[in-house]
Amino acid sequence: MLATSFTGTLSERHGDAVERIPVPQRLIDWLAVNGLTVDSCTPAQLDLARELRESIHAAATAAALQDALPASAVQVINDCSAQGRAAAILTPEGERRWRLSSASCVEDALGVIAADAISIIAGDRDGKLALCASPTCRAAFFDTSQSRTRKWCDMNTCGNRQKKARFNANQRKTPRSAD
Numbered sequence: 001m002l003a004t005s006f007t008g009t010l011s012e013r014h015g016d017a018v019e020r021i022p023v024p025q026r027l028i029d030w031l032a033v034n035g036l037t038v039d040s041c042t043p044a045q046l047d048l049a050r051e052l053r054e055s056i057h058a059a060a061t062a063a064a065l066q067d068a069l070p071a072s073a074v075q076v077i078n079d080c081s082a083q084g085r086a087a088a089i090l091t092p093e094g095e096r097r098w099r100l101s102s103a104s105c106v107e108d109a110l111g112v113i114a115a116d117a118i119s120i121i122a123g124d125r126d127g128k129l130a131l132c133a134s135p136t137c138r139a140a141f142f143d144t145s146q147s148r149t150r151k152w153c154d155m156n157t158c159g160n161r162q163k164k165a166r167f168n169a170n171q172r173k174t175p176r177s178a179d
């Protein structure tokens with residue numbers, strides 16, 4: 001999910017937070033990996049991106065908890081969605097690509113992310129918003145599992161850390177054989 005991977009660029013929000021887009025170049029890199037290639041990004045555009053990210057996080061968290069959506073977050077998401085002028089393009093191979101109005105238009109890329117967030121929060125897609133069970137994370141993620149019982153977000157640190165803790169606990173329980 002584009003919108004929830006984007007909110008994942010700030011991880012461990014309730015622990016030692018890790019900012020994965022500390023400088024404009026890192027946002028350019030992230031966008032490229034996600035099919036939204038821009039050739040430049042100003043510090044102001046990075047600020048806007050982070051504002052959108054935190055707004056999506058706030059709105060998705062409220063939606064997962066079935067709380068009222070925070071009005072300011074909804075405003076930011078809607079503004080970003082309205083400002084973006086990216087066009088969905090169908091490739092000859094039948095894939096969707098995004099064409100931005102100009103290669104410096106980070107706003108177009110943010111518009112695509114905002115629209116993705118809207119479709120997830122509005123319940124347009126097959127899945128359920130949930131919060132990561134890790135107390136230091138609590139990221140909102142989109143659960144598309146059949147049973148809708150996924151506990152961890154997509155950051156592999158969360159689920160893996162839990163698995164490792166369980167594994168270590170089991171190791172301790174099992175007496176070591178004398179060999």
Ligand SMILES: [Zn+2]
Nearest residue numbers: 132137153158
């Ligand atoms: Zn998590």
